[in-house]
Amino acid sequence: xxxxxxxxxxxxxxxxxxxxxxxxxxxxxxxxxxxxxxxxxxxxxxxxxxxxxxxxxxxxxxxxxxxxxxxxxxxxxxxxxxxxxxxxxxxxxxxxxxxxxxxxxxxxxxxxxxxxxxxxxxxxxxxxxxxxxxxxxxxxxxxxxxxxxxxxxxxxxxxxxxxxxxxxxxxxxxxxxxxxxxxxxxxxxxxxxxxxxxxxxxxxxxxxxxxxxxxxxxxxxxxxxxxxxxxxxxxxxxxxxxxxxxxxxxxxxxxxxxxxxxxxxxxxxxxxxxxxxxxxxxxxxxxxxxxxxxxxxxxxxxxxxxxxxxxxxxxxxxxxxxxxxxxxxxxxxxxxxxxxxxxxxxxxxxxxxxxxxxxxxxxxx
Ligand code: SF4
Numbered sequence: 001x002x003x004x005x006x007x008x009x010x011x012x013x014x015x016x017x018x019x020x021x022x023x024x025x026x027x028x029x030x031x032x033x034x035x036x037x038x039x040x041x042x043x044x045x046x047x048x049x050x051x052x053x054x055x056x057x058x059x060x061x062x063x064x065x066x067x068x069x070x071x072x073x074x075x076x077x078x079x080x081x082x083x084x085x086x087x088x089x090x091x092x093x094x095x096x097x098x099x100x101x102x103x104x105x106x107x108x109x110x111x112x113x114x115x116x117x118x119x120x121x122x123x124x125x126x127x128x129x130x131x132x133x134x135x136x137x138x139x140x141x142x143x144x145x146x147x148x149x150x151x152x153x154x155x156x157x158x159x160x161x162x163x164x165x166x167x168x169x170x171x172x173x174x175x176x177x178x179x180x181x182x183x184x185x186x187x188x189x190x191x192x193x194x195x196x197x198x199x200x201x202x203x204x205x206x207x208x209x210x211x212x213x214x215x216x217x218x219x220x221x222x223x224x225x226x227x228x229x230x231x232x233x234x235x236x237x238x239x240x241x242x243x244x245x246x247x248x249x250x251x252x253x254x255x256x257x258x259x260x261x262x263x264x265x266x267x268x269x270x271x272x273x274x275x276x277x278x279x280x281x282x283x284x285x286x287x288x289x290x291x292x293x294x295x296x297x298x299x300x301x302x303x304x305x306x307x308x309x310x311x312x313x314x315x316x317x318x319x320x321x322x323x324x325x326x327x328x329x330x331x332x333x334x335x336x337x338x339x340x341x342x343x344x345x346x347x348x349x350x351x352x353x354x355x356x357x358x359x360x361x362x363x364x365x
Contacts, residue, residue: 002084003050003263004245005077007038008256009059010274013097017130017200020192022258022272023060030274034257035069037278041255041270042076052081054242054252057091057111064094067102071109078110088113088152088241095141096133103141103148113152114145115185121175122168125161130196135175142179152238154183159216160209161189162202169212170219177223182238186216187231213355229306230354247302249295265290292319296326300364304340304357309348323347330363 011026011034012019026034055077062070070091077083090113091106098106103114118138120126126134133141138155145153155176159169176184188209191197217227225233229247232240245252253261258272268287271277290298296319303310315323324331331347334340339353339360349357 002053002251003081004054004056004242004250004252005052005081006242006252006254006259006261007055007057007062007073007077008254008259009057009062009065010034010257011059011064012061013064013094014130014132015196017128017196018189018192019130020195021060024274026064026274030278031065031069033278034274035065035072037280038073038256039076042073042080045080045253045255047080050081051084052077053084053087054245055083055087055089056242059092061094061097061117062091063098063102067098067105067109070106070111074110090115090154090240090242092117093141093145094133095138098141098144100144100148103145103150107149112150113154114150115154115156115183116141116145116181118155118176118179119158120161120164120168121172122164125164125168125172128163129158129161139179142181152183153181154185154240155179155181156185156187157216158187158189159212160204162197164212166208166211166215170215173216173219177220177225183232183234183240184220184225185232186213186220188213210355217351227307227351227354230357244306247306249299249302265295293326295319297365300327301361304347304349304361305354307348307351307354309346312342312345312347327364333363334360 008022010023011031012023014025015023055074057070074089089111091111092115094117116138118135119129119131121135123134142153157172157176189204191202191204220233221227224235226236227233228239229243232243234240249262251263253263254270256270257274257277258270260269261267266287266289269285271285299315299318300310310323312323331340335342339349341348341350349360353360
């Protein structure tokens, strides 16, 4: 069985104003205890000969840890699982938290893909978001990562930001492409409850965001980056293998505070609080077998985020029934409206409707 492994690092140097992820500011001793608990959790995992083909360090900011600590965690994964020779091993990275030596150490310890949180090429926008790096630092980080031997590199961008204009967004896209990453993720800003932006009553101009999304799709396509999922664009062959596992509901195991797992239709998640996690107070807090309907619904919801949609034969093979047996009316309604099509035996949401796919998919949950 092939498996993805996710490692959660719940620490950041500072909290961005829009972020509701499970992360906080920490000191060295907390991080040290966390790394030790994390390695224990990985090494104690009962592994029935699972073959790991993707590993992803996310957060938080994984690179807030010492590179040697990241290597220590990766070694625990190597010691516990059979890791494919061609395994995609990614770490997310904040440009202000790592230097060239650190990147070299990561590369030599087995990391082969890096995902850099660039977000914007405009320093005023970065500052307003609460990011701790400048665009110049991001450019340097990309250069250092290349020199350290990372051939597979992704950058994250954000649109729909307060104070962002079409012109500054175009500049961000142009400067991102000039860095020549293999992969670009573009996320529209969402205002999440409990964040500083929520308290500041920041409004999002939905129409402007939509225009920015369309500009991004067109510009990236012209520059050799194909959209393969609502928010993700890649040069051919450089799609994120790990994230595709999530969208295809393939098996993955998450380690660390608040990490989610899904293995053979059983979902479970770790306790979210870092102290509780370190102290082992009921590590696994939620574990349930998904109903058949939940599995199908999730498979459709996530699969239709991808540009090439769902393979109908694969669906039948997986669930021993045709998709029409479950959602005939909903599919017919959407095909009639033009918001879904069947092409090459695949069910697809046409690209022009992907941006509003959540609204389309409410019928399927
Ligand atoms: S660096 Fe990422 S995880 Fe950390 S606060 Fe900012 S957005 Fe959130």
